Amino acid sequence: MFKAVIGAEKLKDTIESISTLVDEARFKLTADGVSVRAVDPANVAMVSLDLAKDAFDSFEATEGELGIDLTKLNGILEMADKNDNIELSLDETAHKLVIRMRELSYTMSLLDPSSIRKEPKVPALDLPAHIVIRGEDLKRAVRAAEKVSDYMSMGVRGEVFFMEAEGDTDNVQLEMTKDQLIDLKPGEAKSLFSLDYLTDISKIAGKTGEVSIDIGKDYPLKVRFKIAQNHGDVSYMLAPRVESE
């Protein structure tokens, strides 16, 4: 059983944060809210989303799992105005999700959850360095790095957070001290990441005021921030590339 009402913008942001990595996902319902864990097809990045009951104007659910085609759902949500309320209700017998916005109702077939890749186990990582950066600064550095390379390294040197990309002839560098960041906990850290994934993640993170980054030495990166007006938590884990030099 699932029946909920949520502001269109909050729902859009939530779906987008998952659909940046995967096209289909399993939404886990409990009485307390919705959660999603998904890994991209290449096993490089993982997203973990928790949307609390409070993010909804009304929310009723029993334990369950919904298989959702995110591309289709994004298409439907495009039709909503920013201030529309979206009403979601599960038609259990027909295995469909009814999405209502004003007088319009869209009946969407659900996917069989067992046909969607299993929820990954989120590894526990103890990463030495921690920074908090403005979303737009992260996005800006990633966009600059794309101009010269397909990879970007991130790390902490002393009291400075850096992002660097080296191309054949040109290179790009961002250096930020604790003053220029929101927070910095130093620690030995430098890892290389694929810009394909960083671009997708930073597009979502770029809309947010504060983005937490945990990073280590040739270790996965963890990027966390709030969405849906602080009622949702998104975190991404991104595997490092081994430097070939």
Place this chain on the structure above:
Amino acid sequence: MFKAVIGAEKLKDTIESISTLVDEARFKLTADGVSVRAVDPANVAMVSLDLAKDAFDSFEATEGELGIDLTKLNGILEMADKNDNIELSLDETAHKLVIRMRELSYTMSLLDPSSIRKEPKVPALDLPAHIVIRGEDLKRAVRAAEKVSDYMSMGVRGEVFFMEAEGDTDNVQLEMTKDQLIDLKPGEAKSLFSLDYLTDISKIAGKTGEVSIDIGKDYPLKVRFKIAQNHGDVSYMLAPRVESE
């Protein structure tokens, strides 16, 4: 003889309402204004436009007919600013229309009206149900229907106006009561239409406050509204599709 001045935006809206169905049209001139009747190449939809003399800042015409390439005229009008006045004058001997906007003058060859498909006879239809809906509500429902199908049915059930589209797995439905509409006159009505045409028509109608719809049971649809700041009447007639189920 033809010589007239009209605001750029009014003229653009007028031309667009015809060019959504046909690329060329015969413009009929009388001392009282301009009118166009045209049928799309597939004989599925018909447009009928009447633009009164009042829509113009100045208007002088004797009876006549102008063959106009609408694609070209749209291209020319794109260059006008919203608040520009457009001066139109017929060069009868050269068979050209001179279009002036500020210091710029564009001399456009006219088409031979006899080379353009004849003006259709507008059939008299007595359709049982009648509704008046906000243009944006119509456009919104049509856009939603496109997500699931190439066809959409419209009709009235009791005191409710509905639009429905059924896809292979999903479906879309709009239901509006008299309260949610501007007006409703009930009557038995349900017909299926091609979204190709409804999309074009609803894009134009979507800019308007009030759109009148007359509808019957497996009968053509009639969509009417005002354009050019209430000085013009546009109406579309759209043939139904026979349901194959």
Place this chain on the structure above:
Amino acid sequence: MFKAVIGAEKLKDTIESISTLVDEARFKLTADGVSVRAVDPANVAMVSLDLAKDAFDSFEATEGELGIDLTKLNGILEMADKNDNIELSLDETAHKLVIRMRELSYTMSLLDPSSIRKEPKVPALDLPAHIVIRGEDLKRAVRAAEKVSDYMSMGVRGEVFFMEAEGDTDNVQLEMTKDQLIDLKPGEAKSLFSLDYLTDISKIAGKTGEVSIDIGKDYPLKVRFKIAQNHGDVSYMLAPRVESE
């Protein structure tokens, strides 16, 4: 030695005024500012740019020449916000230009100036007619001409400046008297130009309030205006087409 700070918008406008004709250029540095002279690959149009020291927030340079990939530089400047300051500094040993915007630094390889086409000699022309026109009026006439032809003639007839384009069936004409222009010095003038080039030049000139045009009879056209908030001078010279009629 070169080290300078300039507003992002001023730098973008400056680079764009050159990159509309060429992909690479030699930037000549002196203690007083920067200048560029370049000819397009087909030898039809020439651009001459002088950006005074005053255009910069700070400027220090010794005589020198930088070979710059304009396409790449445009891409880098896209990342800057309108109000950002851009810091430029030359790394002479590595032969690189370091471009800093906020915490981000981009290190761009310079091109060998000798690999870039030599600076052209700007011919001294004594053109009989001179007009000053609003940039947007020029752009508008060029856009209209494109609708009907690949060429456009410009000239002065008595006290009237005209621009004309003739297509197979349609034609476009702009006529402006001294009152409608900012200034007009009459003189016998009519030349035909390729719209390929006029389009590029008028896109840049269209952003400017006042554009000076010098013109003769089957002679090159000279188009001049200020950029970078009046601290820069751009001028284009465009060879005429010989009328084949």
